[in-house]
Amino acid sequence: MLTVDTIAVKRGSKLALQNIAFTLAAGKTLAVVGESGAGKSTLIAAILGFLKPIQGQIAWSGQPVRSCRPALVMQEPRAAFNPVLPLRRSVLEPVVAAGQSVPEARIKRLCDGLEIKEEILERRPNEVSIGQAQRVGILRALIAAPPLVLFDEPLSALDAVTQKHTARLIRDLQAEEGFAALIVTHDLGYAVAHSDEIAVLRAGQIEEISTPQQFVTAPKAGYCQALRDAAIALGGLEAAA
Amino acid sequence: MSKTLFGLLLRTLVVLAGTAFLTFALLWNAPGDPAAAIAMARFDALLSQEVIDQVREEVGLNTSFWPAFWSWLGPLLCFDFGNSAVTGRPVWPDLWGAMTYTFPLAFAGLMIGLGVALPLAIFAAKRPGRLSDRIAVAIASLGAAIPAYWLGLLLILLFAVQLGWLPAMGARTPAHAILPALTLGLGVAASLTRIIRSGILEARGQAFLPAIQRRGVPEAAIGRDHIAPHAAIPVITVFGLELAFLLEGAVLVEVIFGRPGLGTFLVSAIAARDFPQVQAVVLLTALVFVVSNLIIDLLYRLIDPRIGERDA
Numbered sequence: 173m174l175t176v177d178t179i180a181v182k183r184g185s186k187l188a189l190q191n192i193a194f195t196l197a198a199g200k201t202l203a204v205v206g207e208s209g210a211g212k213s214t215l216i217a218a219i220l221g222f223l224k225p226i227q228g229q230i231a232w233s234g235q236p237v238r239s240c241r242p243a244l245v246m247q248e249p250r251a252a253f254n255p256v257l258p259l260r261r262s263v264l265e266p267v268v269a270a271g272q273s274v275p276e277a278r279i280k281r282l283c284d285g286l287e288i289k290e291e292i293l294e295r296r297p298n299e300v301s302i303g304q305a306q307r308v309g310i311l312r313a314l315i316a317a318p319p320l321v322l323f324d325e326p327l328s329a330l331d332a333v334t335q336k337h338t339a340r341l342i343r344d345l346q347a348e349e350g351f352a353a354l355i356v357t358h359d360l361g362y363a364v365a366h367s368d369e370i371a372v373l374r375a376g377q378i379e380e381i382s383t384p385q386q387f388v389t390a391p392k393a394g395y396c397q398a399l400r401d402a403a404i405a406l407g408g409l410e411a412a413a
Numbered sequence: 414m415s416k417t418l419f420g421l422l423l424r425t426l427v428v429l430a431g432t433a434f435l436t437f438a439l440l441w442n443a444p445g446d447p448a449a450a451i452a453m454a455r456f457d458a459l460l461s462q463e464v465i466d467q468v469r470e471e472v473g474l475n476t477s478f479w480p481a482f483w484s485w486l487g488p489l490l491c492f493d494f495g496n497s498a499v500t501g502r503p504v505w506p507d508l509w510g511a512m513t514y515t516f517p518l519a520f521a522g523l524m525i526g527l528g529v530a531l532p533l534a535i536f537a538a539k540r541p542g543r544l545s546d547r548i549a550v551a552i553a554s555l556g557a558a559i560p561a562y563w564l565g566l567l568l569i570l571l572f573a574v575q576l577g578w579l580p581a582m583g584a585r586t587p588a589h590a591i592l593p594a595l596t597l598g599l600g601v602a603a604s605l606t607r608i609i610r611s612g613i614l615e616a617r618g619q620a621f622l623p624a625i626q627r628r629g630v631p632e633a634a635i636g637r638d639h640i641a642p643h644a645a646i647p648v649i650t651v652f653g654l655e656l657a658f659l660l661e662g663a664v665l666v667e668v669i670f671g672r673p674g675l676g677t678f679l680v681s682a683i684a685a686r687d688f689p690q691v692q693a694v695v696l697l698t699a700l701v702f703v704v705s706n707l708i709i710d711l712l713y714r715l716i717d718p719r720i721g722e723r724d725a
Contacts, residue, residue, distance in 0.1 A: 220627050241629045251620040254639055256717050262621075265638075266628035298719070309624070316628065 173197045174219070174237070174320055174352055179228035181211075181218045188214040189376045193228075194369075198319060201346065201353040203363035205399070206373035212356040215373070216322050219354070220244065232320060240320055241266070243313035247325040249305035253297040259308050260293035266316040275315070282311050285345050287337075303334040307341065314345060323355040327362060335359075339366050360403040364388055372396050417721055421710055425703045432699040433489070436692055437482050447686040448474050454499045454685030472498045472688070485692065495689040497682075504693045507678065512697070514584055514674035515667070518593055519659040525598025526605055526655065533602070534609035541614055549606065556603025561662050565596040565669040582671040593670045597662050601655050608651045612644030619643060642716045649716075653709045660698055 174196040181189040189211045196202045204212050217223045219230055221238050232240040243266075246252035253262045264274060283290050286307040292300050293308065300308070306326065313321050326342065327335040343366055346353055357363055363370050364384040372379040372387075372395070380392040388409060391397045403409045440447070448469035452460050455468070469475050473484060488495055494504035530553075537549035559567075572592060573581035580589050617640055626635065664676030675694060682690035714721040 217623075220623065222623065222626075238627050242627055244624045244627070246621070246624055248620065252624050253621050254619075255719065256642065257638075262625075265625055265630055269628060269630040269634060296719070312624070318628075 173233055174354070175229075175231050176219070177229045177231070179218060179225040179230060181214055181223050181225050183214060183223070187376060189218065189225075190227075191377055194371055194378070194381055196320075196352045196354055198352050199346070199350045200369070201343075201355060201367040202369050202371060203355045203357055203367035204371045204373055205357060205360055205363050207358065210373040211376040212358075212373055213324060214376075216244070216324050216354075216356055219322060237320070241316065241318055242320040242322060243316075243318040245306075245309050245313045245321065245323045245326045247328055249302050249309050249329055250297040250300075252309045253305070253312075255297055258294050258296055259300070259305075263293060263308060263312045263315055266312070270316060272316075278315065278317075279311075282314055282345070285348070286311055286341050303330055303338070306330060306334075306338060310338075310342065310345070314349060314351070317349065318351060320352045320354070323353060323357075325357055326355065327357070327359060335362070342366070360399065361409055364409060372399065417714070418711075421707050425707055428703045429696070429699055433486065433692070433696060434482070436695045437485065437688075438478070440686070440688055440691060441478055441481070443686075445686075447688070448472070450684070450686035451498045454681075454687070485688070489692075489696075494693040497690050498687045499685045499690075504689045508690070508693050508697065511673065511675045511678040514672060515660075515663050515676070518590055518597065518666070518672070518674065519656075519663050521590060521594035522597025522601055522659055522662070523655065525594055526601025529598065529602035530605035530609055534606045534613065537606070537610045538613040538617070546610075550610070553603045553606035553610075556599055557607075559600075561596055561600050561665050562669055564599060565592070565666060568592045568595055569670075584670075584672040584674075589670075589672070593666045593672060596666050596669070597659060600662060601658065604658075605648070605651060605655065609644065609648050612647045613640060615647075616640040616643035645716055646713065649709050649712050653705050656701065656705050660701065 176192055176194050178191055178193045179189060180187060180191070192215065194202065204215060206212055214223065218225055219237055220242060221230075221236070230237055232242070253259060263279075267275060279293075280290065283293075288304065288307050288311060292304055297305055306329065310326075323342070327338055330338060339362055342353070355363070355367060364387060367384060369381055370384055370387045371381045372392075374395050379394075380387075380396045382391070387396070387400060391400045400409065446465070448465050449460075451472060452465050452468040456464075466475075473481055476484075485495065494508065496503050497507065500507075533549050533552065537546045540546055569581045569592060572579045579591050580586070581592065583589050619639065622635070622639065625639075660675070663674065664679065666672070667674040667676035668680075675697075679691065679694045681687075682694065
């Protein structure tokens with residue numbers, strides 16, 4: 173279980189996160205939503221240990237998070253890979269690092285699940301479509317069966333059809349693999365349709381943590397309600413709810 | 414790949430041909446009478462017009478530009494640099510003799526430069542912005558700001574005059590090469606340090622690194638597979654430019670330390686308007702440049718295959 177215990181994080185001299193507290197159990201999905209600059213990416217950086225909290229603690233089952241070798245799926249699918257190397261080498265890196273043999277059967281199973289043709293792994297990032305690159309990014313994230321996967325705006329670079337498809341693939345794989353997923357997104361429709369809980373982040377603080385149902389039907393008055401109403405007005409929530 | 418190699422070789426030939434033509438044209442059109450300069454160098458005295466005209470005819474300066482150019486270029490295509498206009502001896506053995514002094518000196522300078530710059534840059538890049546980084550950058554900036562002739566004199570003062578550890582002048586023993594090589598090498602180290610440092614820092618900021626840094630991939634493997642190749646591209650580029658600095662610097666350093674080599678060879682050849690000798694040095698230098706650039710181009714393609722594909 174991921175435990176974020178009342179942390180505060182500084183970026184330079186500015187306090188980027190404060191009083192952030194939540195837990196995330198295996199097999200569950202927490203969507204962190206909020207506008208740009210709310211501190212969503214800072215939260216990911218802090219969980220991965222790239223930024224050290226000045227207050228509070230982050231742990232995975234009582235241990236430092238890095239001990240569980242968490243995976244990250246990045247926002248820009250092609251930029252998430254070393255541009256010079258074939259995708260296969262990047263995908264296998266976490267496995268090779270652990271000194272394990274290449275899990276061909278697992279690659280095949282994950283490729284099937286993600287609807288990737290194995291041949292594209294021989295290509296470099298700039299030789300595949302953005303949608304394919306993102307699915308290969310998910311493949312890399314899952315290859316070593318991590319218990320925790322962080323998704324940083326995983327769908328924002330994709331077109332609408334690919335977004336929907338990729339969101340379903342992530343959910344199906346989570347059901348199979350049982351990893352805990354923390355998804356940072358500004359897409360409320362996606363958060364409502366694919367998470368167990370939604371945390372609304374605003375100016376570095378959590379406004380509300382609720383179930384998708386609560387968020388849609390009875391959000392906390394003020395910012396959360398305004399956010400929900402805006403999403404409804406834009407038509408992003410009807411489809412999801 | 415063979416297409417790329419052919420393109421690169423073709424470019425090399427064009428550069429060499431252009432250099433040959435330009436050097437000849439510049440020397441031919443330089444002010445003053447070349448025949449008088451050659452006669453002066455030969456006999457070391459003021460001479461009558463008659464003798465000067467005789468020299469002019471002898472070295473083929475009495476024709477027009479194009480016949481003179483072709484008569485020089487023809488043998489050159491068979492790797493014959495001709496004979497010195499002053500001594501009458503073949504150019505190649507003298508040139509080779511000068512090269513045996515300059516090239517090892519330049520190579521030693523390059524190795525010293527790299528040997529100093531690499532650890533210093535890695536040390537600096539470990540904690541960017543901290544005191545260790547600032548000190549390393551300050552050393553590098555100081556090194557870049559000190560001209561070779563000044564550094565050379567300082568080294569002579571310290572190691573030859575004050576401490577008496579090393580010889581100051583000449584080229585009789587390998588120990589004579591230490592101070593000149595240090596003078597060259599520290600200059601190279603200064604610019605290489607800054608380039609390697611910024612290369613490492615830029616490579617460490619690559620967008621994809623956070624996706625693998627917590628996956629159990631050892632730091633050493635990340636450094637080897639992702640940071641070093643990325644940082645190497647600008648370093649290789651500057652390394653090529655440093656070759657220019659080294660050949661220029663070697664000329665200067667040879668004068669300071671009273672060493673024979675391409676520097677003295679070129680300076681005396683230019684003073685005497687010894688066309689074949691000057692041409693030979695310039696062509697040799699151009700050859701060093703184009704070959705090193707060719708190697709650099711191939712290295713780029715080896716490190717980042719996308720470079721070759723873009724050109725194809």
